[in-house]
Amino acid sequence: MQAIPCVLMRGGTSKGPVFLGSDLPRDPARRDEMLLALMGSGNELEVDGIGGGYPQTSKVAIVSPSSEPGIDVDYLFVQVMVEQRRVDTSPNCGNMLSAVGPFAIEQGLVAAQGDVTRVTIRNVNTQSVIDADIQTPDGRVTYVGETHIDGVPGTAAPVLLEFRNAVGAKTGELYPTGHPRDVIDGLEVTCLDAAMPMVLIRAADLGKRGDESPAELDGDRELMARLESIRRQAGTAMGLGDVADKVIPKPVLISAPQAGGTLQVRYFMPHRCHRALAITGAVGLAVACADARGITEGLASLPDDSGLMEFEHPSGRLGVVSHWPAGQQWPRCSLVRTARRLFSGSVFVPETLELDAAG
Incomplete structure (x- = not known):
């Protein structure tokens, strides 16, 4: 079996593994085959993988340092289908986005600065840019706090997300048909x-x-x-x-x-x-x-x-x-989520896939 470094995280009301891009194959087809295998896609329970058997818990976040000026990290979201053996990388996921900032800091991609660290994230799927404010007292990410979000039990540290350019994320237009109705x-x-x-x-x-x-x-x-x-x-x-x-x-x-x-x-x-x-x-x-x-x-x-x-x-x-903001046609939207690191270690895929990060 091949071991892949992995951090399982809850982001908002979703859950899934978060990977460094460098730990996965560069070729998208080979990467997707690996994700299908490790999540257990193709079975309603995803019993042979770490997927949760439901779309909200069959999600993957892939995080890499960004080469874009003013951007800290790139985030690729992958929706892994539960019963069908296929993935979709066309949308963004804002819930899993909540986990990207804490992951980036804890993996050393972004240095903690003060009690709150801002991580600027580019969603590769849609080219949207999001600022995430992460609680980092004493220079370390904390997940403990008093913020409650509906759909998640208990409370946790807040993660503030601000979407800079939400309009036209995939098509370039608010109303892609040319009409509001x-x-x-x-x-x-x-x-x-x-x-x-x-x-x-x-x-x-x-x-x-x-x-x-x-x-x-x-x-x-x-x-x-x-x-x-x-x-x-x-x-x-x-x-x-x-x-x-x-x-x-x-x-x-x-x-x-x-x-x-x-x-x-x-x-x-x-x-x-x-x-x-x-x-x-x-x-x-x-x-x-x-x-x-x-x-x-x-x-x-x-x-x-x-x-x-x-x-x-x-x-x-x-x-x-x-x-x-002054001079902008459309609004910026901000909201508060929470996240939690659930476990870190390795997830295993069959060696027969012959998948490696260098390929």
Whole structure:
């Protein structure tokens, strides 16, 4: 068996292994085969690997020093499919992003500076730039703190993330179809690209209340088939091509808030409903609500002067603060996550793969 250095981390409401890029094959095809093997992809339990058997726990972060001026590290996100033996590197993942800053400091890629260390991260998947503020009292990363995020038990040290350039992450446009509203399968939708390409759909238009549990939505085969049809057509309309084998765009059901938040959402990944809400999805929704030309109009409550928007999801709510720096067309979005280092060591893959970091 071949041993690969690995750190398993929780980032936000997701979990997965984090690797140094230098420890994995340089060739993308060989790298992906290694990831499929070590995660146990192709089995609903991922029983022969370290994957968690669910999209939120079958994620990989690959971190490398960046050659870009002003950028500390590059972060490549890999979504490893659970039951299908394939990966997708088209999207970013903001939850796993929460683990990148602490990992970079602890691996010596970024030096700790004072009680809070800023790590500037380029997401290679989307070319987005994110500033992450990591708690480093006494020059060391701490995961202990009083911050609670819905969807994760207990409390931990806060990780502040600020997305500098979320709009047009994959397509270059906020509304890649050229319109804030489109009609697909007879339904009015918004095709949006801000941190994550998404297609927003009113829950009521699909006969849903909007507060259903993920299990209830996942079990509705008619709904899931309808969402996939809309998603694929939206992908083509957004210039993403045939998205049958991609996880973007993400379908999102939206409805009026029920607990004093800005909007109630059910976010799909894309073939199962998220138990909470993706960070990139929350950022995109914040931009959509701020712009207010899409179908969030009439459903979303307007934020107060603080710019805080809170999105109600199956595990609670997620807050995003938006603000407009002088001279910028679109807002920057900030939010707080937490992360935790779970274990570090080696993960093993069969030698028959003949994969090595030098190849």
